[in-house]
Amino acid sequence: MSTLEEHIDIGAPLDKTWDCLHRVDSIPQYVDGVREAHLEGKRTHLGLDAGGTSRELELEITDRTTEKVMSWKTTTGPELSGSVSLLPIDQQHTRVQARFQYEPSTITDSFGGPKGLAQVHAIENGVRSDLQKFKGMVEHER
Template structure:
């Protein structure tokens, strides 16, 4: 398994940053290689992505979601991937968004890309584009304020 951890500070209140992040279908507007995300239910999403010229589709489950705090997920099929995005109030108008992700590169292209730091750079770029997206808008495109409790082991 490989891991990535990146963060970005955005000039919007924590609620605005969090609410925008819950709009998964908007991800293709700021995430490189993400062609489509469909919200199937409160806890399931279907992703169409392209990595190193290889198109992949997979489902991901929201495993924990706490308004203004965190969104955690894991893939339910295909290559293993899991992560969490946390939101930290810096002051009333600024929020730190931190992405932590673990993934299992598949195939020669993904393994080589991982060794070359491609995933780290993509994650950093995605967060920078999220910053530009939300700061330019100044408000979220929608919100889901529900809670998903982490399953007990």
């Protein structure tokens, strides 16, 4: 299992950032390849366009609200998991720490794309880009 960890500092209070993180319908605005996202009961349904293939995934999301940690894992499709932790920097700034766990062969088998080190770089770049888009969304929301 491979693990990727990235973080970004956002110019918004912790509670606002936490609220934005939990708006399922806004996921396509900041996660590349997600064309739709919505709740189905207690699970989050994602429609993906990745590697030239259209796929559907279901996620189970759990929160540790007092610690401001949201964890997720797939319940259908490839076995993927991760977490997002929010840490206050000060009253107007929040650090977002993202952790993504995956099996490299699962990513290649399910979504295509590069293998080996090229795959690692593609995933790293994707997570960094998604965090930048999330930052932009949170900071520009009123």
